[in-house]
Amino acid sequence: MNARAIQILFLKDLFLSRWPLFGYLVGGLLSVLATCLPGEAMEFIAFIMMITVTIAAGIHLIGVLLLAESVDMTRTFVMSLPVSLLDYSLAKLAVVLVAFLIPWLAMLASLTVLVFILPEAKPGVLPFLVMMFLFLLAGFCLQLVTAIITESVGWTIVVVVLGNVLLNLFLKTLNDQPVISSLAQSETLTWPPLVQKIMTGEVVVILVALGIALLFQLRRRDLV
Amino acid sequence: MSAVLDQPEPATIAASLRGIAKSYSHFQLHDVNLEFTTGTVNGLIGPNGAGKSTIMRILMGLVQPDRGAVAVLGQRISSSEAIAKQEVGYFSEDMRLYKAETLAFHMQFVRSLYPGWDEAYARQLLDRFGLIAQQKVKGLSQGQRVKALLLLILARRPKLLILDEPTNGLDPVAKQEVLSELMQTVQDETRTIIYSSHHTQDVEQICDTITFIDRGRVIASDNRDEFLHRWRRFRLQAPGDWVAPEIAGLRKESVFGNLRVMTIDRYQPQVEDWLQSSGATLESSAALSLEEIFVAAVTRGREECHQ
Numbered sequence: 001m002n003a004r005a006i007q008i009l010f011l012k013d014l015f016l017s018r019w020p021l022f023g024y025l026v027g028g029l030l031s032v033l034a035t036c037l038p039g040e041a042m043e044f045i046a047f048i049m050m051i052t053v054t055i056a057a058g059i060h061l062i063g064v065l066l067l068a069e070s071v072d073m074t075r076t077f078v079m080s081l082p083v084s085l086l087d088y089s090l091a092k093l094a095v096v097l098v099a100f101l102i103p104w105l106a107m108l109a110s111l112t113v114l115v116f117i118l119p120e121a122k123p124g125v126l127p128f129l130v131m132m133f134l135f136l137l138a139g140f141c142l143q144l145v146t147a148i149i150t151e152s153v154g155w156t157i158v159v160v161v162l163g164n165v166l167l168n169l170f171l172k173t174l175n176d177q178p179v180i181s182s183l184a185q186s187e188t189l190t191w192p193p194l195v196q197k198i199m200t201g202e203v204v205v206i207l208v209a210l211g212i213a214l215l216f217q218l219r220r221r222d223l224v
Numbered sequence: 225m226s227a228v229l230d231q232p233e234p235a236t237i238a239a240s241l242r243g244i245a246k247s248y249s250h251f252q253l254h255d256v257n258l259e260f261t262t263g264t265v266n267g268l269i270g271p272n273g274a275g276k277s278t279i280m281r282i283l284m285g286l287v288q289p290d291r292g293a294v295a296v297l298g299q300r301i302s303s304s305e306a307i308a309k310q311e312v313g314y315f316s317e318d319m320r321l322y323k324a325e326t327l328a329f330h331m332q333f334v335r336s337l338y339p340g341w342d343e344a345y346a347r348q349l350l351d352r353f354g355l356i357a358q359q360k361v362k363g364l365s366q367g368q369r370v371k372a373l374l375l376l377i378l379a380r381r382p383k384l385l386i387l388d389e390p391t392n393g394l395d396p397v398a399k400q401e402v403l404s405e406l407m408q409t410v411q412d413e414t415r416t417i418i419y420s421s422h423h424t425q426d427v428e429q430i431c432d433t434i435t436f437i438d439r440g441r442v443i444a445s446d447n448r449d450e451f452l453h454r455w456r457r458f459r460l461q462a463p464g465d466w467v468a469p470e471i472a473g474l475r476k477e478s479v480f481g482n483l484r485v486m487t488i489d490r491y492q493p494q495v496e497d498w499l500q501s502s503g504a505t506l507e508s509s510a511a512l513s514l515e516e517i518f519v520a521a522v523t524r525g526r527e528e529c530h531q
Contacts, residue, residue, distance in 0.1 A: 002306060008336050015329075016322060073320040077373075079286055080314035081337050084306035221288040224281055224318075 001090070005083045009091035010098075017064050017099050024057035028103040032110045036118065050107055051136070051167070058140040059160050061099045062147045066092065070151050076224050089217040093144075093210065100140050108133045124186025127195045128174065134202035135170050139163035141209035148213045174198075237295075238262045238384050238416035239283055244292035246278060253278050253440045256292070260384075260433075263413040265406075267431030267448075268420040269518055275440040276420040277316065280388045283418070284314050297384055310338070313377035315370075317389040323362035327355060327372050331379075338380045346379035353401065367398035374402060378409060385409065385417045391426050403430055424515040434514070436521045443525035448514075455512045455520065456491040460484050462504035469498045475524050487512070487520050 014021075031049035034042060069075040079088060111129055115121045139160075146152075146159045174180045179192050237259050244256040253275045260266045268276045281287040282294055285301045285308075294301040299308035321330050327350075335341040350357060353371040355364075364372060370390060377385065385406070391399045407430055409415055421427050427434060428448065435445040444451075454473075461482050462468075468477070473490030484504070488495065499506055512520070 005306070005337060008333070012333050016325070072323070073318050074322055076286065076316055076319040077321060080284060080309070080312075080316075080319065081334065082306050082310040083337070087306065222281075223286045224316075 002082075002084065002087050005087045006091045006094070009078070009083060009088065010095045013065050013091070013095040014099065017061060017095075020057075020060050020064055021099055021102060024053055024060070024103040025106055027053045028057070028107040029110060032107050032114065035111070035114065050111075051132075054104060054107065054133075054136045055139075055160065055164065057103050058100055058136075058143055059156065061096060062140075062143055062156060063153065065096050065099060066144070066147050067151065067153055067156070071153075073224075079223050085218060085220065085223070089214060093214055093217070096144060097141075097210070100137075104133065104137060104140075122185055122187060123189040124183040126189055127183055127191055127199075128180060131174065131180075131195060131198055131202070132171065134199055134206070135167060138202050138205040138209070139167065141206045141213070145209045145213045145216070149216050236262050238264075239296045239386075239418065240294070241279065241282065242293045244279070244282060244289045244294065246282065246287065246289045251275070251278075251440060253282075253289075256442055258435060258442065258445065260416055260418055262416050263410070264432040265410055265417040265419060265430050267427035267434045268418065268437055269422065269424055269427050269434060269514075270420070270437035271422055271522070274422075274437045276437055277388050278440075279437070280314070280316065280386050280418065280420060283386055284309070284312070311383040313380060313382035313385045315373055315377055315385075315387045315390050317392050319373060321361040321369070321372065321376075324360065326358050326360050327364075327375075328357040330361070330372070330376055331357065334376045334380065340381055342379050342381050345381070346375060349375040349378060349405070352405070366393045367395060370394060370402065371398070374405065378405065383415055385415070385419075387417065387419045389421055390419070391421065391423060399426070406430060424513070424518055428514040436518055436525075438522045438525050441525065444521045451517055452511055452514065454489055454491050455517045456488055456495070456509060457512055457516075458484075458486045458488070458495070458499060458509050459507040460486070460499055460504040461507060462502075466503055469502045471495060471498065475520050483507075489521075 028050065031046050031053055034046035034049060037043075037046070069078070079085075083091075108129065112126060115123050115126050115129075142163065143156055143159045147156045150156070177194065179194050183190070183192070183195075239260045241256050241258045244253060246253040251273070256275075256279060258279075268279065270276045278287060282289050283296060283301065285294075296308040297311050301308055321327075331346060335343070335346075349355075349371075353368075353375060355368060355372055355375065361369070361372070370393075374390065387406070390406075391402055394402065403426060406417060406419075410417055417430075419427065419431060431448055433446065434448050434451055436443045446454075462484050463482065466484075468474075468484075468486075471486070471488055473488045474486060475489050476485075476487040478485045486499075496506055496509055
């Protein structure tokens with residue numbers, strides 16, 4: 001493993017994705033700011049915007065950083081340089097993940113701040129938001145695995161669509177849980193065992209998906 | 225066989241393929257054994273889909289063979305591809321740069337991975353190839369794209385250049401510029417080029433050794449001059465009942481009335497005497513162009529495969 005090569009590849013990809021990344025960061029922050037606007041309808045629109053920006057960022061960044069390299073045949077150029085498959089795979093996974101995490105974290109962090117500084121906000125809603133954002137991250141990791149295994153835009157979109165359907169089911173299921181729905185109105189921040197279990201499950205899905213993605217990438221025999 | 229495969233390559237061998245096989249659903253590469261001597265320009269000639277690109281990708285570690293061993297600059301490519309690639313420049317006609325970025329971006333990116341990057345030479349090549357560093361890749365013509373890729377390869381001063389159809393789609397002037405630059409590169413006797421093309425003229429112009437490949441098989445491999453010397457075509461007049469003498473390496477014989485055209489591999493000067501003394505009148509004895517040799521070798525190879 002060549003740490004310097006990984007760093008160079010990582011920075012190159014981060015630079016290549018700078019404009020979409022900037023767009024999603026701004027879009028994400030604007031949607032978070034929209035939650036501050038008065039009215040329940042505005043709050044709902046801001047919530048939908050946040051989810052939309054996160055999902056769009058995921059599919060777009062996977063497309064720009066991963067699938068495009070195969071379709072545009074730039075991978076042959078990169079792999080002709082002194083980088084091993086391990087260097088390439090680690091750099092690629094890291095940059096796709098970090099690029100997604102930049103708007104994701106910016107949104108979650110700014111929401112957390114707003115929850116604590118806005119007088120009308122209830123801190124108890126934070127576990128719900130964290131679970132929702134972890135679900136979106138897990139969905140992104142599953143899209144990433146699909147893109148790596150199939151190298152297909154079509155299959156990746158299928159997973160995105162399935163993820164959207166599951167997200168709606170997930171949010172509804174959470175809302176149906178009295179332990180969780182009552183949190184949204186709570187003035188105190190608590191993390192009940194059910195929330196902890198759900199979050200642990202989401203983290204496991206994320207780690208397993210990333211592990212499979214790396215393993216599959218390293219077992220690839222032909223790169224072009 | 226494995227004992228042979230495990231032997232280290234001598235320093236005079238820049239790259240080697242031993243017993244290489246690779247299967248795809250519609251194409252197989254069969255038992256390829258090739259050695260490329262340090263300081264030589266080696267041409268791989270074959271029709272489209274013959275297996276040239278697959279061989280080059282295997283040399284670069286981009287494709288893993290099903291069987292056999294590959295060594296590049298003394299490194300086993302399967303286990304240490306990154307180390308070997310430090311000294312190798314690879315060009316493929318289907319290789320693309322990032323179209324939204326400039327050539328300067330690519331130069332900076334490649335320079336960061338190569339401590340031996342020669343910036344002065346890169347600037348010279350920019351000038352010589354008429355390229356503009358700040359130009360975006362999507363604005364480059366096909367010829368400029370090839371030159372940009374070659375600049376990124378040559379400025380690293382690689383010991384081994386693996387060039388897959390680098391002159392495809394180039395106009396005659398651009399092609400000559402590229403070939404001239406490659407010839408300059410191998411004036412340094414430690415540098416080796418493996419060059420594939422289906423344009424025999426390009427290969428004939430720059431290569432020391434030539435390998436013909438067809439349908440996934442190496443059908444002939446030799447020194448260029450030896451190839452050109454040993455293939456010959458005779459036109460002779462002979463009566464209908466003429467019995468041709470036994471000539472080793474007779475590859476093709478066509479009969480048009482009393483006119484016979486014989487193409488032979490393994491030419492020896494005595495062949496003319498044998499033909500004349502057999503009662504035939506020799507009209508001409510001519511060396512074949514590399515293209516004619518290639519066609520004859522491919523045709524013969526395919527016939528042998530069918531038999």
